[in-house]
Amino acid sequence: MTGGWLPVAALLIATPALAGPAIDLPAGPLGRSVEALARQSNISVAIADGVAWAAPVKAVRGRLTPVAALKRIVAGTGARVVAIDKVTFRIEPALRSKPVARSMPPLPVAAVEDDPPIIVTASKRDTRFGDYQGIVQRIDGDALGFGGEMGTDGLISRLGSLSSTHLGAGRNKLFIRGVADSSFTGPTQATVGQYLGDIRLTYNAPDPDLRLYDIAAVEVLEGPQATLYGAGSLGGIVRIVRNPPRLGAAEAAVSAGVSLTQHGDPGLDVGGSVNLPVLDDRIALRAVAYGITEGGYIDDPGRGRDDVNRTRIAGGRAVLRFDAGNDWTVDLGATLQHIRGEDSQFADRDAPPLTHRSAFAQGFTADYRLAELVVGKDWDGLRLLSSTGVARQRLSERYDAGSGRVFTQDNRTLLISNETRLWRPMDDRFGWVAGASLVHNRAEQARALGPVDAPVPSTGVTNRILETTAFGEASLMPIAGLTLTAGGRLTHARLSGDGEDAAPAFSAAAAAARARIVADRSETRFLPSVAASASVLPGTILFVRYNQGFRPGGLSVDNDFVQRFRSDRVATLESGVRYGQPGRDSLDLAASAAWTRWSDIQADFIDGAGLPATSNIGDGRIYSLAVNAGWRPTREFSFDAAMVFNDSRVTDPSTAAQTRPAIPLRRIPNVARWTGRLGAEYRTDLDGDLELRVGASARYTGRSRLGVGPMLGDAQGDYLDTSLTARVGRDRMGVTLSLTNLADSIGNRFALGTPFALDREQITPLRPRTVRLGVDARF
Structure with missing residues (x-):
């Protein structure tokens, strides 16, 4: 089996570094442009209080990194882009007090709309997490792979329900509640x-x-x-x-x-x-x-x-x-x-x-x-x-x-x-x-x-x-x-x-x-x-x-x-x-x-x-x-x-x-x-x-x-x-x-x-x- 995986490993290692993806965002409201960018680039973006969701923005097109595209979107709106991690960003007013030090606890939740938009895709109509009328458990892929991928056993270990x-693998029946x-x-x-x-x-x-x-x-x-x-x-x-x-x-x-x-x-x-x-x-x-x-x-x-x-x-x-x-x-x-x-x-x-x-x-x-x-x-x-x-x-x-x-x-x-x-x-x-x-x-x-x-x-x-x-x-x-x-x-x-x-x-x-x-x-x-x-x-x-x-x-x-x-x-x-x-x-x-x-x-x-x-x-x-x-x-x-x-x-x-x-x-x-x-x-x-x-x-x-x-x-x-x-x-x-x-x-x-x-x-x-x-x- 080892020999069969060598070509795969070689292909993965030889793949060039990540380039900016092709972005195509029409002009329109800031919120709609941000949502389109999130879908195209697989990122999460939060829009804080004080930033107008409906503010008009220009079209953005080209091979751009997500953060570069976000900066172009907010140009001229009086807002700025803050990177939380490599796939999570926040748009907030440019005039803002200094961020809380890392040693301090984060502020309590203020409103669901202020959070990065988690979408419950299983709702079949892209319901925001905060609006879903029921119990949904969402385990990120990063958590599932932490410590080695374990398939369904890894998922069960992270959930109570x-x-x-x-x-044995491939023979089991799953139950909820x-x-x-x-x-x-x-x-x-x-x-x-x-x-x-x-x-x-x-x-x-x-x-x-x-x-x-x-x-x-x-x-x-x-x-x-x-x-x-x-x-x-x-x-x-x-x-x-x-x-x-x-x-x-x-x-x-x-x-x-x-x-x-x-x-x-x-x-x-x-x-x-x-x-x-x-x-x-x-x-x-x-x-x-x-x-x-x-x-x-x-x-x-x-x-x-x-x-x-x-x-x-x-x-x-x-x-x-x-x-x-x-x-x-x-x-x-x-x-x-x-x-x-x-x-x-x-x-x-x-x-x-x-x-x-x-x-x-x-x-x-x-x-x-x-x-x-x-x-x-x-x-x-x-x-x-x-x-x-x-x-x-x-x-x-x-x-x-x-x-x-x-x-x-x-x-x-x-x-x-x-x-x-x-x-x-x-x-x-x-x-x-x-x-x-x-x-x-x-x-x-x-x-x-x-x-x-x-x-x-x-x-x-x-x-x-x-x-x-x-x-x-x-x-x-x-x-x-x-x-x-x-x-x-x-x-x-x-x-x-x-x-x-x-x-x-x-x-x-x-x-x-x-x-x-x-x-x-x-x-x-x-x-x-x-x-x-x-x-x-x-x-x-x-x-x-x-x-x-x-x-x-x-x-x-x-x-x-x-x-x-x-x-x-x-x-x-x-x-x-x-x-x-x-x-x-x-x-x-x-x-x-x-x-x-x-x-x-x-x-x-x-x-x-x-x-x-x-x-x-x-x-x-x-x-x-x-x-x-x-x-x-x-x-x-x-x-x-x-x-x-x-x-x-x-x-x-x-x-x-x-x-x-x-x-x-x-x-x-x-x-x-x-x-x-x-x-x-x-x-x-x-x-x-x-x-x-x-x-x-x-x-x-x-x-x-x-x-x-x-x-x-x-x-x-x-x-x-x-x-x-x-x-x-x-x-x-x-x-x-x-x-x-x-x-x-x-x-x-x-x-x-x-x-x-x-x-x-x-x-x-x-x-x-x-x-x-x-x-x-x-x-």
Whole structure:
């Protein structure tokens, strides 16, 4: 693998230094010109009190650095430009008292409008952070890459509301708040919507766990988001915001590290990105490539093997941007990733630490492919975006079924999606978005069971769905400080499916029943949403919102029979308060309380053959409380804290569930009742532009249960994950030393490794204490 990365590294190192990008800003109001520059140059600009937002400014065109363009914009307006960092600037009156000394704490937040404009792009209409009517968590790309890129695990470690199963990279299911269905990868649609920009990543497949190199930010919207995102957003949305291609600019970045895991093998990671102008300032290419090997730490004494669970990840993505003129842009992109796990990462609880026994390796592969086309247009504040994606995902797993048998499961998914929307951001106290979408998903699940060298195909299923949707949402500010929002989504879903390799007895004796099961069917749903918010104090917003979400039904396998499960639906009423902006103000706070009603819950249980099957287990309710806070007492120190409480219950088990001895339960699985996080960071200048940055965090995950029924009733959770990271360097180059799992604790992230060993307790331990030495550079 090392040889294959040498050309990439050479290309990155040989890339010329960053030149000024091509800027094209028409004459008009200062505020509109600044917003256009921010979009073209990927910078953030705050306009302070005393500077007229509507002041007329001249056109600015040419190959200019962002600060040079800003200075031209404000020339003659009586304002000046102050650089906060390389991508954050402030426009303030030229006659101003001296800035506060670095040793003094920053001024308290005065008003949301005074802050650098953080835009919640996941709102689909460019809502300012301070105006968003709900809880949104935004993690900057700089924070995600600090200490080494870790994919979804790195994101979870920074949030209290996001959780996951832990079968392995590319195999996991994500959950937000208390909305969790099951522990297995099966026919049910995900409860969390995942997006790469405006492209949907998955439908009913697991989290692809794309590595988050060259990312601007990740936005997490909590609570149902069906009005804007449709089916599969019961718990919320995870949206990856990429750094877009920059026209007329040449730049590159590279990072690499080596890690040592206690009780395990070493690891290696390398990744880089490059932005290249292809045709002057009309076409640009931005590409990312990476390779990672994570050292194993689980031993299998029965086979005489140590550190069996090594995982290798390789992938990349590229986007080619065309400036088609007249504010039209066209992006063509591709994303590829391959994950190979040599064995499972679970351990036997009653065995020596970090060991399990199996007759052979229980490995897996996870492949993800995505092609995308995105077309955009801007008409003086009115914006159009059409996004089309074609994704193929394949997950192949093998399990030791005992008695010399192997069980294999192959999940293949084809997802084709398009969304076209038109919107106007909030302006003159009114903003709106309207659009339509089309989703086609085909998911095949093939199974085989038998001798290791010749397993026999067993019953599988194919599920197909076609969703056509129209949606819209609008916000109105009838009086200053009060915003009202209403929206709705009308979805028509056509579902079909059939059994694969069905048992002969089933095929002959139940042909009529099978015909009824596989017949096409359709359903139409209207999902409304309403919200209101009030700015009661400077920088403070109170909000209340009501939203719904749903998932279509489908087919699953139960004891070699194909059975149907119905769609489920959630309705959430939430209220909360937000103060300040994380990372920008001396103090920020977000707190919410939510009540969720969940009807016809889709969940997995263990069938008579010892395999997962899906059914509707009844109705339930979820109470959620969440608090997130940040504090910056000085410019050097910052602290953050989060606490999430979830109380979930099945309040009305279905008749089918009550007749199954394996199903009875009261608590919805996989979500801890309590989760908490503490973080701290210190940054200071050592000499000139040489900086020291130190960060530390601790995240506690409380107890939860594995799944539905006594066979999946094992306890999991109740562990503490810790990290410490330090970086010394300049903006363009630095050295990083990081340490994770400081106490070298084992814990239990997930009480499952194979469904064929439920008679013995299984745990998924934390990765043992690991130290990583890394370097990073920008050109």
